[in-house]
Amino acid sequence: MANYKILLADDEAALRFLLTETLADEGYVITETADGKEAAERLQEAVFDLVILDYMMPERTGVEVCEWLRSHDNPNRHAPVILLTAKALEKDRERAKAAGATRYIVKPFSPLQLLDTVEELIRAGANE
Structure with a gap:
């Protein structure tokens, strides 16, 4: 498996650690950020195969970053985005979709x- 690069932005350090460990064990190269502003900066600087954003983060929310x-x-305009959220309301789901999130x-x-x-x-991106 190629060393696919993933940007992971979440303000919960424990969750970030858990997800980084899980993904790194599978061979993914993870770049971590703790807020939306830092996530946007990284997204301008480097190319990622996938972006994982927490909905509620300081500075900028995951939806705003998306x-x-x-x-x-920016180099990641078409990268797939997974939005992680504690908000299960339909309006939040619609907002995420409108922002361009690939999955919720x-x-x-x-x-x-x-x-x-x-x-x-x-896999879907690799087949495009």
Whole structure:
């Protein structure tokens, strides 16, 4: 498996650690950020195969980062985005979709569920 690069932005350090361990064990190269502003900066600097954003983060929310990602010139404009959220309301799901999120995963979720989604999206991207 190629060393696919993933940006993981979440303000919960424990969850970030768990997800980084899970994904790194599968050979993914993870770049971590703790807030939306830092995530947007990384997305301008480097190319990622996949982006994982937490909905609620300081500085900029995951939805705001996703909206920016899809509407501004940057190397990751078309990268798949997984939005992680504790918000299970339909209006939040609609907002995520409108922002350009590829998938929406509601917390709590198992790291293996996330891994399955990551693999599915990366496979789909590799076949484009």
